[in-house]
Amino acid sequence: MTARFISFEGTEGVGKTTAITQLCEYLQQQGQTFIRTREPGGSVFAEKLRELLLAPESQIDDDTELLLMFAARCDHINTVILPALEAGKWVICDRFIDSSIAYQGFGRGYGEKKTLSKIQSLITQFVPKLPDCTLWLDLPVAEGMQRAAKRSTADRFEQEAVAFFNRVHQGYDHQWQHYPERIQRIDASGDVQSVTNRVIAAISAIS
Numbered sequence: 001m002t003a004r005f006i007s008f009e010g011t012e013g014v015g016k017t018t019a020i021t022q023l024c025e026y027l028q029q030q031g032q033t034f035i036r037t038r039e040p041g042g043s044v045f046a047e048k049l050r051e052l053l054l055a056p057e058s059q060i061d062d063d064t065e066l067l068l069m070f071a072a073r074c075d076h077i078n079t080v081i082l083p084a085l086e087a088g089k090w091v092i093c094d095r096f097i098d099s100s101i102a103y104q105g106f107g108r109g110y111g112e113k114k115t116l117s118k119i120q121s122l123i124t125q126f127v128p129k130l131p132d133c134t135l136w137l138d139l140p141v142a143e144g145m146q147r148a149a150k151r152s153t154a155d156r157f158e159q160e161a162v163a164f165f166n167r168v169h170q171g172y173d174h175q176w177q178h179y180p181e182r183i184q185r186i187d188a189s190g191d192v193q194s195v196t197n198r199v200i201a202a203i204s205a206i207s
């Protein structure tokens, strides 16, 4: 199998963490070397920005939030993702650029052209490597929110109302429609084994 850069995306409570764990177990069984990482975060400095970005008490305007996401991403790419890919390792990343389009572009920016083109220009300038494949775990927003509500304290994003997550979902759909060669939609309903099978089938098809 050729080492690939894979990102996972989705709204709250779709089961990304479980799906990523299952894929990593599969890669390990296949004797593949990989790193598992996440955004915002994934490097020492970006994890510090993550704390600020997710803290419910942080009061950040929309542009600052967007720029901090990309500052974190820039450090993550340069210090973690690119070195791993150059060393021939798989990179399994929990969220990447499509989260910025979905959350900042559609959640905060209502899908407005001006906001989307700002994000697109940050991607063009600061993201030298896109994922080889992005798996969008798709579940109805209400179902995901019900699952997520069972977790402990809500972070700054999890405190948003359902209308925000409906727009985020719309953002993922927008990305999927625009980049069908990179983004695969995975039905995230059903039990863990069914979702794992869908994820592994998608990855096997590209590697």
Ligand code: TYD
Pocket (backbone or CB within 6 Å): 011, 012, 013, 016, 038, 039, 040, 054, 069, 095, 096, 097, 099, 100, 101, 103, 104, 157, 158
């Ligand atoms: P996390 O706990 O990883 O969320 P989840 O468990 O739902 O994956 O928190 C990351 C939060 O950051 C999540 O609510 C989405 C948000 N986010 C953005 O708004 N923009 C981004 O570019 C990224 C990477 C994440």
